Amino acid sequence: MTSRICRLQVSLGVLSVIALAGTAVVAFAGQPVVHGIISQGYMNSSDYSYLAPTEPGTFSYNEALLNVSAPVTDNIRVGAQLMARNLGHAGNENVVLDWAYGDYRFRDEFGLRVGKVKTPFGLYNQTRDVDMVRNSVLLPQSVYTELMRDVMNAFEGASAYGTLTLSDAASLEYDAFLGTVDVEGPNFPVDLMLQPMMAQMWGSFLPLSGWVSEGKDIYGGALRMNTPLEGLRLSGTIFHGAMDGVGTFAAPLGYFTPEFSMEANYWWVLSAEYTTEKLLAAFEFNRASVDMALRNALVPTGLADPATMVMDIPIKDQRGGWYGQATWQFNDWFQLGSYYSMYYPDYTVRDGDGFAWKQRDLAFTARFDLADYWLVKAEVHAMQGTGDVQESLNTGNPFTTENWSLFAVKSTFYF
Amino acid sequence: MKTLKTFATGLTLTACLLAVAGPAAAGPILVANSGVAADQVAPPQVQKIFLGKTAQWEDGTRIVLAVLKSGPVTDAFMKNYVKKSPKQFSTFWKKAVFSGTGEMPAMFGTEAELVAFVAKTPGAVGFVDEASPHDGVKVLAVN
Numbered sequence: 001m002t003s004r005i006c007r008l009q010v011s012l013g014v015l016s017v018i019a020l021a022g023t024a025v026v027a028f029a030g031q032p033v034v035h036g037i038i039s040q041g042y043m044n045s046s047d048y049s050y051l052a053p054t055e056p057g058t059f060s061y062n063e064a065l066l067n068v069s070a071p072v073t074d075n076i077r078v079g080a081q082l083m084a085r086n087l088g089h090a091g092n093e094n095v096v097l098d099w100a101y102g103d104y105r106f107r108d109e110f111g112l113r114v115g116k117v118k119t120p121f122g123l124y125n126q127t128r129d130v131d132m133v134r135n136s137v138l139l140p141q142s143v144y145t146e147l148m149r150d151v152m153n154a155f156e157g158a159s160a161y162g163t164l165t166l167s168d169a170a171s172l173e174y175d176a177f178l179g180t181v182d183v184e185g186p187n188f189p190v191d192l193m194l195q196p197m198m199a200q201m202w203g204s205f206l207p208l209s210g211w212v213s214e215g216k217d218i219y220g221g222a223l224r225m226n227t228p229l230e231g232l233r234l235s236g237t238i239f240h241g242a243m244d245g246v247g248t249f250a251a252p253l254g255y256f257t258p259e260f261s262m263e264a265n266y267w268w269v270l271s272a273e274y275t276t277e278k279l280l281a282a283f284e285f286n287r288a289s290v291d292m293a294l295r296n297a298l299v300p301t302g303l304a305d306p307a308t309m310v311m312d313i314p315i316k317d318q319r320g321g322w323y324g325q326a327t328w329q330f331n332d333w334f335q336l337g338s339y340y341s342m343y344y345p346d347y348t349v350r351d352g353d354g355f356a357w358k359q360r361d362l363a364f365t366a367r368f369d370l371a372d373y374w375l376v377k378a379e380v381h382a383m384q385g386t387g388d389v390q391e392s393l394n395t396g397n398p399f400t401t402e403n404w405s406l407f408a409v410k411s412t413f414y415f
Numbered sequence: 416m417k418t419l420k421t422f423a424t425g426l427t428l429t430a431c432l433l434a435v436a437g438p439a440a441a442g443p444i445l446v447a448n449s450g451v452a453a454d455q456v457a458p459p460q461v462q463k464i465f466l467g468k469t470a471q472w473e474d475g476t477r478i479v480l481a482v483l484k485s486g487p488v489t490d491a492f493m494k495n496y497v498k499k500s501p502k503q504f505s506t507f508w509k510k511a512v513f514s515g516t517g518e519m520p521a522m523f524g525t526e527a528e529l530v531a532f533v534a535k536t537p538g539a540v541g542f543v544d545e546a547s548p549h550d551g552v553k554v555l556a557v558n
Contacts (some may be wrong), residue, residue, distance in 0.1 A: 035512050035513065058538060066511070067515070069512075069518055074476055075470075103515075105470055105471070108469050108470065108471075117515075118514050118515065127510045130509065130513040132509050133506050133509050133513075148553050150453065163468045165463075168459040170459075171468065189530070275499075275503065277500045277503075329502065
């Protein structure tokens with residue numbers, strides 16, 4: 001609790017300093033500007049709980065963001081954003097610093113961002129928490145998985161960026177970044193990842209406590225091309241990142257001290273987006289090679305040497321998938337869309353027994369902009385397979401149903 | 416005599432058309448703070464400016480964007496120069512704001528408010544209908 005309060009104090013302090021800095025230089029720069037989002041969602045699924053206790057239904061799905069930014073000089077800008085979120089086990093409405101950095105834009109072709117920066121990944125990773133910029137409630141999980149959010153959300157370090165003009169109608173934007181993965185402990189749904197491993201080892205689910213995560217190095221790059229064909233944008237992103245952590249599982253005989261490490265050797269995504277006045281069509285394809293390792297020491301109560309009971313579990317995660325999406329803007333307040341998303345926990349396995357080797361998601365989405373600062377979205381998902389369904393959210397519920405459904409609705413206020 | 420008759424007929428027809436059409440909408444023009452050194456901007460450059468890809472004038476002054484919230488002038492400017500609908504333009508800048516990569520342009524409900532802002536803000540650039548008053552600001556040729 002103390003660390004949460006400290007983190008909140010630091011975050012508020014950063015925002016205050018930025019606001020004061022902006023005020024101090026208002027005579028030759030710009031006023032600090034504040035924007036925010038408050039959203040509340042509800043999800044309900046038919047056979048399995050997905051991402052949160054969605055079966056029989058949950059309101060444990062919300063976000064609040066508040067940011068302030070200000071130009072300090074003609075080519076330096078500073079800003080920061082606080083976020084609190086809740087998605088089942090993740091977030092728990094702890095206030096965290098979502099991003100905070102100084103941006104020095106030397107010229108259009110070269111700029112530098114230093115601080116905590118959102119990780120460029122695909123078309124929508126940097127705005128994954130911003131409901132107003134998309135049609136759907138849930139981003140396609142085949143690419144924007146919530147389980148890996150903390151490895152891919154933001155990093156502490158630096159990013160070089162710029163826009164290169166190729167012709168009157170085409171340009172190339174780039175990002176090259178280097179830093180440390182920012183892992184916010186409360187945001188990382190570690191129990192969803194670890195508990196199936198623990199259950200595999202010990203045959204039952206155990207409560208996890210005292211988890212401490214630590215981010216490791218991350219580096220990568222992104223290229224985005226605005227093509228001569230008006231409205232067509234192509235992009236590619238790749239990164240390497242790692243994190244580890246340690247926690248405690250309470251057990252009848254004593255306790256376990258799992259040490260977990262995860263290293264994305266590579267994770268890449270190729271993207272295409274085409275927009276006209278009414279239409280948005282997007283396609284993204286991604287693959288990852290992630291090495292995970294769980295070293296588990298059983299510490300029996302009353303015994304001195306736990307080392308004799310250490311177990312190691314290496315796990316090779318080769319997730320991959322793709323989706324295609326289209327939306328149509330009927331008028332200023334109404335938009336319909338659909339996406340078809342395929343996720344493979346192991347992209348080398350394209351067929352298999354049972355339902356766990358894939359998860360198909362056919363979604364139909366609707367967005368209603370009810371006022372300038374308020375929107376409501378609703379969607380239904382026809383799911384096939386359980387490749388992305390977490391066992392720890394479905395204890396005592398054997399995966400016997402291949403086809404299931406999910407309903408989500410979300411209200412978002414913003415300014 | 417015939418010339419006078421033709422002139423009178425033309426004048427009458429023109430007056431009738433003006434009465435039916437109401438105030439003329441001549442199309443958007445680019446207006447900038449009088450301190451901006453540039454006199455003209457190429458059409459592709461207009462798009463880059465309003466999408467934040469070009470953030471400074473050639474002399475290094477920060478570009479401050481001023482945008483009309485809605486209306487036919489906004490529709491025409493966005494379609495012809497920015498290549499986005501007003502809603503797409505708004506979404507584009509919301510992405511920038513909440514990922515930290517940019518700042519929302521100043522939004523105005525009337526052309527008079529926009530012109531007043533551009534006139535007093537160094538580096539500011541916006542658009543208004545050519546027929547609306549725009550004293551105190553500089554008109555940038557787009558070619």
